[in-house]
Amino acid sequence: MIEVTAGWYMSLAAVLFSIGLLGILVRRNALIMFMCVELMLNAVNLTFVAAGRALGSLEGQVSVFFVLVVAAAEVVVGLAIIVAIFHRRETASVDELSELRG
Amino acid sequence: MILAQVPLATPYVSWLAIAPEIVLAVGAAFVLLVEVQFLPPIKRLGGLAAGVLALAFAFSVWQWIRVDELLSAAGGPDVVNQLLPFGQMIVLDHGSVLARFILLTVAGLGLAVGWQLFERLGRRGAEALALVLLATSGFTLMAASTHLMMMFLGLEVGSIALYILAGITRDGAASDEAAIKYFLLGSVASAVFVYGVALVFAATGELNILGARAFLSGTVITRPAVLLIGLAMLVVGLAFKISAAPFHSWAPDVYQGAPAGVVGFMAAAAKIGGFAALIRVLHTAFPSLLDEWAPLVAGIAALSMVLGGILALVQDDVRRLLAYSGVTHAGFILTGMVVGGAGAADVWFYLMVYAVQLVGAFGVVAVVAGATKGPTPIASFGGLGRRQPMLALSFTVLLLGMGGLPLTTGFVAKFGVFQTAWQAGFEWLVILAVLASVVGFAFYLRVVVAMYMQDDDPAVLQPRRLSRTVIAVAAVATVVFGLLPAPLLELAANAIPL
Amino acid sequence: MLSWLIAAPAAAAVVVALLPRNRKELYLPVGILLSCVPLAIAAVLFFEFTAGEASFQFAERVSWYAPWGIEWNIGIDGISLGMVLLTTLLFPISLAASTAIDHRVKEFVVSVLFLEAGLIGTFLALDLFLFFVFFEAILVPMYFIIGIWGSERRIYAAIKFFLYTAFGSALMFAGIIALAFFHAGQTGQPSFAYQDLLALDLDIVDERLLFAAFGLAFAIKVPMFPLHTWLPDAHVEAPTAGSVLLAGVMLKLGTYGLIRFNLGLFPEASVDAIPIMATLAVIGIVYGAVVAIVQPDLKKLVAYSSVSHLGFIVLGTFALTSAGLQGAVIQNVNHGLTTGALFLLVGMIYERRHTKKIADFGGLWKVMPIYSGLFLFSAFASIGLPGLNGFVGEFLILIGSYATLPVFAIVAASGVVLAAIYLLWAYERVFTGVPDKPENQVLTDVNAREIAIMAPLVALILLLGLYPQVLLDKTSASTEAVLDRIQAVTDFEVPAPGRLADLYVAGGDE
Amino acid sequence: MNVEVLVPLVIVAPLLGAVLLHFLGRWIGEPLAGWAATAAIGTSFALGAVGAIDFLRGMAEHGSTIVLWEWMPAIGASFEIQWDPLSALMTLIVTGVGTLIHVFAIGYMAGDERFARFFTYLNLFAASMLTLVLAGNFAMLFLGWELVGLCSYLLISFWYTKPSAAAAGKKAFIVNRIGDFGFMVGLMLVFVHFGTLSFDGVLDRAGEVLSTGSATAIGLLFLVGAAGKSAQIPLYVWLPDAMEGPTPVSALIHAATMVTAGVYVVARSAAIFQEAPAAGMAVATIGATTALWAASIAIAQTDIKKVLAYSTVSQLGYMFLAVGLGGYVAGIFHLMTHAFFKALLFLGAGSVIHGMADEQDMTKMGGLARHMPVTAVTMGVATLAIAGFPLLSGFWSKDEILAVAFAAGGFASVLYVIGLVTAMLTAFYMTRLWVMVFGGGSRWDDGIHPHESPRVMTAPLVVLAVLSVGGGLINTPFRLGLEHFLEPAFEGISIAHPPEGIGMFLLLAAISVGAGLVGIAMGGFIYSRPREVWMRFQTGFGRLWELWASAYRVDDLYGASLVVPGRKVSEALAFRVDLPVIDGLVNGVGRVFKETGARSRVIQTGYVRNYGAAFVAGLLLVIIWLLTVGGA
């Protein structure tokens, strides 16, 4: 009988986090990059919940709430920025925003 | 029924401990509402914001006095509660109050030197003002927090406000680019930070910094991989905020693209918040792992000084130059952290000094940017010594201060962190750092050369008296406290974390 | 009193800065006048100074920031006395020689006066932290003096000057920090006070490293071969006052530092370093002179001659003999006077002809007899003609060095020959013959102001040449103290000056 | 008057004269400035004479040391004056001859626009030379030594608008400096052995302190210095060029006084040389070689002053020969008589040049005796004196030197023979000179009207002629006046003497007189004939004569072997090493930084995902560090 311990969930979270991080590196659509950030935050949430269960602590679940709020706030601002940029340039590819460099 | 079953232990509420933040938040809301309701001229709102900052500062002074009282008191549970109110989420100690002093000062100076921008923003100026106030409150909370989630929230409050400020003018490609880059990379860094929080939580069962410290000092962790990865992520997330190499790549682009009027504030506030948090994380939570993280911090410091210095050498835009110089400064300040808690005083002094210089310097940049309609190549500072002698002199003092020339605060600050690091046995880092300071002179002098030794740029500058005065004050402070640093040093010496 | 000596020029700078914008004509005269105040203070100091006492006099010591152990710790002894006098003297002179500065006069005067405050501070500072503060701070005014009021390649020269010297001092800074912590390690209290650090007991490896750190800073400042290349650039581009102060005073920081700090604090390492330092010094002497011979530019020629002359000082310092060290100390002053005089003279002709190229001149003696005479006088002082000051220092150094560094002293003596070659050849090309270029025929001889500028230098060159005792009398106790310490701490034997010499000196006194 | 007040005034008088004339010369004007200068040095002579009376009386035998003030006590150097018979004698020669030359110069320099300045320099020279001879320690001696060099420089290039004069002055100083280099190193050795530079401290103890090796080293180094100042091989090349200066200068500095300083130094350092026979022999050898070498050059010169210049070099060689062999009295004796007749010769030459409107080429002279009788007669006397004509001053002094060499035996015998040959050559070229200038028919161009010089110039000639005739009588084998006079100065020194006995004296005298007479006869015989005859005589020597005439091309040799390569080295160092290599390295460091920066810029690509990659890379590094090196 294999018990699914918190470690399993946290390993999964780690994988998801890594995928999200990798996504930032490979994509150039601002929206999708942003989704990757959401993916990473969700991985964090899973970690919190799983760890909280193993530790017998509610703090993990409480933390998830705040991460959620932060994610929501980020979404609002991030999408506003993307919309504002699209308003002027008709693109969501951040590759086209690479004037500043060096 | 349930309430009866679970007697709620009301946390200790200390209004004084969060009075500055309350003032800032209420003030911000007030600014927004007044703007909507009365459409006052932006100048009024600016006055209002200044008043808010002043009031918050006054509360901070009160806090400082109170902390002195509490620390000298006999002790007991009440004192602990007052020092660690709100379920020990935040702390009222010298470090946090000092951070408030600095952040509030920086915000005030930032508003003054960038005032032209707020006027230019028109109706949106109110939002910008509110955001500055809110960002300030976020970073002060971050500095005061003794709880990792609280720290994360403060970080986000501050950072998100800054993302918005970076894109607030909407007047061109550069601003857009700065905003989106700052936002995307900043979000990633935040996610990394909070993942670190989660991992530390998993490894220690504690979100509270003091709790984690207690746990770590009492427990031998046999397989600390999770803890170490968590620590790494915390450090990296904060290293991003303070723009230490190799997590600095956003800084030059954002500094260059964001509206000149707020860059000084942005840069300084993020650095102060980041370092305050770093002190809490490294010095308060993980002193037991000093041997592990000290070389790491030293390595980041070294890379920051070298890479920042070398890249700053070849910049043509003053804002990018200052951004890369900011990377080197992150390195210098980190140098002071390798010793552990005792180095905090030197770090605080450095932050104090550097923040004021940075804001003052960007004030000058803002003046020039106002005349050039945006870009600030070094050549646009040509002949500033003739065109605006006082401004140029102030800028020179500030730049040399950042370079760490003796007789300025910059030197005292550098000396402080260097001697600390030397004491900690990081001689190699100090030697690298002194050499990096010389490289620093090399790029700061390029601007000085332009101002005094090269042909005039044709643009006509119209610095406001306010910003001129504030910049001059920053320069004077740089010299005066460079000669008589004792008061500030003593102030900073209090700020060694609990 | 010493604090006032530092404060006076700084205050003067502030006063000049506050002069109204519409009274441009006042800047320079007021600056000159006010710069005489430190001179007066220094003069009083000189006469009040007790000869034969090795300790620091007029010392002041106030804590600056106690937790770090930094102090406002100043004092004067025989080694710094001459340098302070020279500094205060050269400043009014170089200001008076700056009438050709035609733009941003106020800034110029202010820079110069701040430079003076910094230089005096450097010579007086006994706290190493304070010393470093002054040592670095003076770079800025000098940087501006070269960079704003210099000639064509001024920016290049100014930046090179600043960075090169700042680079040198960077490691010294690390060394200073290290010293303070060695002190903390041994006594529990960090201290930067020279007096305290003398008592340190350093591990030989540490001591060598520290010697290297300090030595590099000073070697660049001196400048010693092969670290000298900033000097010709800086000199050539700097305005007259800049060159005078650079050569006259700033370079002396290097030699002064070597004596005060390297010999004083790291005696054992100093003894170990003798071969290296002496070799570089001697190479500098010969190399500087040889390179000077073919320089096409008068200022460059004088600049390379400085490399050569300062090599003598370093040689004398590391000979570790009574005569050598005395020679080094007094040669510090002498070189300031003679090279200062030469730069002033080059400046005068540059103001008239707007060229410093030797090839552009010829036959000036005919049209400018007094000027030519002054130049010849200064040149011979530089060549080391006995009876003039340059001889006293070099002769003491050479004679003194032979006891411990015979081969080096012999090679160094050839520098004396080379000095005659480059200066007299230049003199021949510039002054003798018939003035065949029309621009040279209409040159006017020196005016009263210029004579007044040169007069004190000429007088001192003669005085120190004929009666150096006026200074040596007050310096010898301090130099002896340095040697005594080295003798006490290391197994180096400072050669006795000879019993007979003592006898005869004593006899001479009666 | 007290000696301690009197003697310092000997120096002060001309010094005051120089200072006075420097500032007021123009105002005083001509010829008063000249007379003032003459008065100054005349006073000096008088004071010196008064001060020397004690020595003549045989009182105050040991002399006295007068300390004026301290100079460099660390090396035992004060301003102190040594007043003993040797310095007294030198003082009298310098001031005596000097006074005469001053007088002469008043006439010679008449009309020069820098008349007063000339006398300033002359007075300054006198003061310097007196400092040299009166110095009480080596440092002060070196002071005078260098100051006379300075004056020499100033006076040679007195007519500085003439490039050759300026170059000659420079050359003189630099060549002298090369000698000084040796002298200075010698002084270093002295100091390191004695701990002082004072004569008292050094010379009294030379015997006990110095080993033979050290003494030899010091002696040889002093020889280098002396060879520079006294124009000996290989450093004599400056002296012929120095003739660019006004003729009174040549007479005073480059014949009578300054160039003898080397001889004086060797004599003064007798105590050291006594410990180092090898060094003494080196001095003698150099002297004898120089004597012959210079004489051979002199015979082929046509410039009247060049002949005299090489003659001076040659005669100085004699003095070196003497002092090198320990014949200090002989050397000093010859120094004195040489001062008389060589000053006379130069002044006479000056008179001729003056009368010939600045013509110096002897081939364009001839038959001047008619026009310039006083000059002709006085120069004739001097010529006979230098040729060693019996009973004239040169006869006594030169014979004594040759006799000393003969008596020394061994290798010195070779030197004796060389001296003898030189004596013959001397007689030959001097006669040649006199005959070419004053004898035969005139060869000068039309438009030149030779005339006798004014009284002010001829009077010194007459006085010197008298001295040249009678000056030798103070030290004859029959009455060793000078030797007795000088003895106190050479206490403890064994002075070399001629062989004892009147017979020996007569024999040696006969030999040398014979040599002289042969020379005189040859010179007179050949050069009184028409020009073609002596031209044929000269061409008979072929290339050799050309070699002599070109002074063995030593200047060219030095130029090609030292000056040109030296300059090449200097240029190479300055433009190929200093700028590109050393400075290039410095700038290279800066460039490396900038270059690195410029290349590093590409990592800041401007692409967010790229920045993200850097971030992740950093994160991984941090993690790996903590997991491996730093932590678990």
Add this chain to the structure above:
Amino acid sequence: MIELVVFVVMGGAAIVGALAVIFAKNPVYGALGLLGTLFSLGVFYVMNLAHLVAAVQVIVYAGAVLTLFLFVIMLIGVDKDEDTAESLRFHRPLIGGLAVITLLVGGGLALGGRFDWVPSAAGPETPPNGTVEALAARLFTDWVLAFEVTALLLTIAAAGAIVLAYFRRDGSEPVE
């Protein structure tokens, strides 16, 4: 046993969804992939007794956030394939290398048994039940300050959205 099956199935779904996010050329597919992942995580929350969190996850994330995303995708019309040609020369190998290193580090640690996700000694064996009451009790006592701070966040977000994305209808900027 059931937990294992659920873990494997939903875990697989979560990973597939995540991969869809980063590899789907069309943003809409990406958003749907994210939806899948979020939903899977909701299931895990339930299994970990985080009931309230699971509910919020579905309501807030899947309901609000993702809808907003899709809305913006549609609004700005980027619902088309992205150009995937790489313009940076060294970028692909770089991220490839980073991915490999990440795998190596993670795999190495896992195989080496060096992961100890939570200290085994810590915590009671009774997992906390994330009911509304339990969470509320925490939120409004010790966490109350944090809770209040979220107000700041939301204020900022609101103000930011207005400032950044509000454009006058006539297209003219209020300032410039």
